[in-house]
Amino acid sequence: MILSHERVGDFVILRVGESRVDATNSSELQEHVSSLVSKGGRSFVLDLSAVLFMDSCGLAGLIPITNCMPKDGRLLIAGLHPKVEQIFKLTKLNTIFNIYPSVGEALKS
Numbered sequence: 001m002i003l004s005h006e007r008v009g010d011f012v013i014l015r016v017g018e019s020r021v022d023a024t025n026s027s028e029l030q031e032h033v034s035s036l037v038s039k040g041g042r043s044f045v046l047d048l049s050a051v052l053f054m055d056s057c058g059l060a061g062l063i064p065i066t067n068c069m070p071k072d073g074r075l076l077i078a079g080l081h082p083k084v085e086q087i088f089k090l091t092k093l094n095t096i097f098n099i100y101p102s103v104g105e106a107l108k109s
Contacts, residue, residue, distance in 0.1 A: 026061030
């Protein structure tokens, strides 16, 4: 999985550079976030603007990420493609995650 990250203020922006998040790569995303948490990361913006498709395994892979977060940590999701956003709404994950139209909007929160 193509992942990059950068620190902006108190946040680590984690960019997913893949068009798909599914059973083949969702565990890599979990491992990457876990590694960043172990290095002191507390607040994250997950930039999914490049992701055009996310299946149930990709969605389910986001839940363990929240479990590895520190108690005072935050995971914000940004840049959902309309089809991916629709899946978040259908599965009600939009009620669990704070979703923003862009990384910039997430950082303002």
